[in-house]
Amino acid sequence: MQRRTFLKATGAAVGMQVIPLRGVAQDQANRKVRLAAIGTGGQARGDLNQMADEEFVAFCDVNDHSLGWVREKYPNAKLYKDFRKMLAEVHDQIDAVTVVTPDHVHHAAVMEAMKYNKHVFCEKPLAHAVAEGREMMAVAAQKNLITQLGNQGHSEEGVRLMKEWVAAGAVGKPKELHAWCYDFPQFYYRSLDLLEQRPEVPGHLDWALWQGPLPKRAYLPDCVPEKWRGWMPYGNGVFADWVCHVLDGTFWALELSMPVALTAEVDANYDPKRDAMIYPKGTRVTMEFVLKDGAPFKITWYDGNMKVPRPADLEQDRDFDNKHTGAYLVGDGGTLLHGSHGSSGIRLIPESKMQAFKRPERTIPRVSGGNCKDWLSAVRAGKHTNCAPFSYGGRLSEIGLLGTIALRFPGQRLTYDEKAMRFTNSDDANKHLLPERA
Numbered sequence: 001m002q003r004r005t006f007l008k009a010t011g012a013a014v015g016m017q018v019i020p021l022r023g024v025a026q027d028q029a030n031r032k033v034r035l036a037a038i039g040t041g042g043q044a045r046g047d048l049n050q051m052a053d054e055e056f057v058a059f060c061d062v063n064d065h066s067l068g069w070v071r072e073k074y075p076n077a078k079l080y081k082d083f084r085k086m087l088a089e090v091h092d093q094i095d096a097v098t099v100v101t102p103d104h105v106h107h108a109a110v111m112e113a114m115k116y117n118k119h120v121f122c123e124k125p126l127a128h129a130v131a132e133g134r135e136m137m138a139v140a141a142q143k144n145l146i147t148q149l150g151n152q153g154h155s156e157e158g159v160r161l162m163k164e165w166v167a168a169g170a171v172g173k174p175k176e177l178h179a180w181c182y183d184f185p186q187f188y189y190r191s192l193d194l195l196e197q198r199p200e201v202p203g204h205l206d207w208a209l210w211q212g213p214l215p216k217r218a219y220l221p222d223c224v225p226e227k228w229r230g231w232m233p234y235g236n237g238v239f240a241d242w243v244c245h246v247l248d249g250t251f252w253a254l255e256l257s258m259p260v261a262l263t264a265e266v267d268a269n270y271d272p273k274r275d276a277m278i279y280p281k282g283t284r285v286t287m288e289f290v291l292k293d294g295a296p297f298k299i300t301w302y303d304g305n306m307k308v309p310r311p312a313d314l315e316q317d318r319d320f321d322n323k324h325t326g327a328y329l330v331g332d333g334g335t336l337l338h339g340s341h342g343s344s345g346i347r348l349i350p351e352s353k354m355q356a357f358k359r360p361e362r363t364i365p366r367v368s369g370g371n372c373k374d375w376l377s378a379v380r381a382g383k384h385t386n387c388a389p390f391s392y393g394g395r396l397s398e399i400g401l402l403g404t405i406a407l408r409f410p411g412q413r414l415t416y417d418e419k420a421m422r423f424t425n426s427d428d429a430n431k432h433l434l435p436e437r438a
Contacts, residue, residue, distance in 0.1 A: 021144045021382050033379050034094045036118075038083045038109045041066030041225050043123055044100035047150060050372040057093050060086045063225060064204040081206050083109050091116035096379050099123065100150065104234045105212040107132035107435065114139050119379045121372065123150035124244040125236060125397035126390060129435035133401065134421060137394040148375035148386050149393025151244045153342025154252075155367040155374050162249035162329075162336065162343040168360035170348060172333020174291070176298040177250045179327035180308040181242040181340070188238045189304070190222060190230040190278045197221045215438045230279050232404075233436065237279030238303040239407070240400030242340070244393065246327050247299065249343035251396055253329075254297065258398060258418035259287035264406035267305060272408045282306040285403045301403065311335055313349045405432040 032055040037048055040061045048056075048070075058078040059070045067079055080086035087097070097113035099106055099122040107127050113120050120140070126149055127133035140147045153159055166174065201207045201219045208216060210224065220231060229235035250256070266272070266280040282304030289297040302308040310320050311328045313335040325340040334353055338346040348354040367374045367387055378386035406414055408429070415424045423429040 021146070021384070033096055033376050035096055035098060036060070036086060036090055036094045036113075037070075037098045037100070038086075038105075038113075039066075039098070039100035039123075040070050042100075043150070044098070045069065047098060047100055047121070047123070047372055050370060051098070051376060054376060058086050058090045062206040062209040066225065081209055084112055087112055087116055087118075091118065094118065096120065096146075096376075102210075102228045102234050103128040103236055103240075104214055107136060108213050110136050111139065114143060114145060117143060117145070119146040119375075120390075121148045121150060121375050122390075124393065125240045125400050126394045127397060127401065127435075128234075128236065130398055130401045130405075130421065130433040132435050133394045133397055137390045140390045146375065146378045146382075146384060146386065147390040148371060148378075149244070149388045149390060149397070150371060151248060151388050151393055151396070152371050153245055153340070153344070154248055154388040154393075155371040156342030156344070157366065158338060158341075158343035158346050159249045159252060160362070160364045160366065162338065162346055163253040164360050164363060165336065165346070165348075165357075166253040166329070170334055170357060171329055171331030171336055173295070174250075174254055174297060174329060174331045176300065177247070177327055177329050178300050178302070178308055178311075179243075179246045179250075180302040180322065181238050181246060181325040182303065182323055183325050183340075185304070187227055188230045188235075188241075188279050189281055190227070192275065192278060194221045195277070213438060214436055232277055232279060235279075236400060236404045237283075237407075239283060239285060239301060239403045240397070242303075242325065243301075243400035243403065244396050245340045246325060247399065248396060249338065249346075250299070250327065250329055251399070254289075255292055256289050256297070258395070259289050259299075259402060259416060260418075261288040261413055261415045262286070262402055262406040263413045264403070264410050265306065266407055266410045270410075272410060276408065280304065280407060283407055285406055287399070287403065311337060311349060313353075315350050318349075318351075405429055408432060 034055045034057050036058040038060045040059050041063055056074050056077050060080040060083045061067050062081050096119040099109045101109060106122055110120050110122050199221050205224060207219050214233060223231055229241055263286045265284040267282040270280040284306040285301040287299045291297050308322050314320055326338060328335055328337040335349050336346060337349050348357050374386045414426055414429050417424050
């Protein structure tokens with residue numbers, strides 16, 4: 001799809017009807033939020049169970065096995081395979097829509113829901129391509145819709161402590177962040193040898209609908225229901241899948257914009273042209289930022305067989321968990337070490353600094369009940385009170401998508417102009433800012 005064509009379509013979408021913000025309570029006091037769900041398996045099941053107190057009108061999934069539990073739990077709800085048909089038929093019966101599908105379907109499903117002026121919850125990353133995310137953010141803002149990215153950690157305590165502690169000078173002047181993820185390798189690392197297999201499409205799966213707006217490919221083995229994350233036409237590998245979790249605290253605390261440059265290193269056996277369908281067995285991505293005061297800041301990401309270095313401030317007799325997921329923020333006055341979702345387990349290191357640190361007062365509102373209920377409360381009230389709307393989550397997602405592009409050009413320092421949404425030194429990289437389309 002040509003950039004001009006995509007942006008022309010974007011402009012048309014933004015020009016849709018603007019609606020006044022409206023809460024469900026205006027229709028009937030304390031009424032349940034009426035929901036339609038696109039995607040019911042995997043992560044969706046956990047999200048939907050957190051919304052079980054609301055009223056589910058309809059569910060959609062292309063995998064009949066994934067619909068089994070909702071068929072049993074919600075016998076009166078309508079079931080669909082095609083979300084376009086579902087929304088055409090039930091849009092006047094619902095207030096909001098959840099989108100928890102593989103990444104490559106997020107844009108199409110969210111845009112369809114917003115076409116009917118519905119509030120939307122979408123799992124992370126927000127989109128599969130930078131241009132898609134920009135469009136989704138623009139339309140949500142233009143239509144004044146209450147949106148939420150499914151980034152659980154942004155509703156939790158740790159991320160708020162991190163922002164408050166950094167503002168209080170816990171690390172002094174921030175210099176760099178080291179972040180990593182080594183969890184769930186079975187989801188991310190595929191082999192091209194699998195393409196030699198020619199399995200039949202399972203009877204319970206509508207493979208054509210599963211591929212959504214993408215060019216139709218033969219059924220991929222080791223892909224559905226959860227391992228699509230390692231097939232790059234559909235997922236974004238480790239990097240864009242985990243950036244929203246692991247970089248969230250630093251992104252928020254430092255009020256970062258997009259990186260001004262990215263340089264990726266990949267596993268030595270990875271050829272970005274030959275292996276474009278799959279995620280590398282290891283990546284190290286260095287991203288250069290400019291802080292609000294003009295100072296440079298660097299984030300280095302590690303996954304797979306690229307190992308994160310031990311923090312210099314960590315005591316030698318203290319274990320360093322470099323087998324799972326986490327990050328450490330280094331400043332000229334200290335280091336903050338934390339885990340994944342919401343900067344969990346945040347601590348100053350060494351421990352002597354943690355003990356000496358005078359914790360600041362809590363100034364950021366806390367969220368009760370998690371990110372799903374945070375969104376539902378805002379929808380019910382008709383007020384933008386939720387903490388992770390597309391305007392925030394989309395920008396955080398964009399960092400992950402930019403890094404995924406950098407992996408296709410290992411060793412090249414790609415310079416990025418956030419305002420123009422383009423790489424200033426690579427026309428080839430710019431092509432990947434746009435979505436693949438049939």
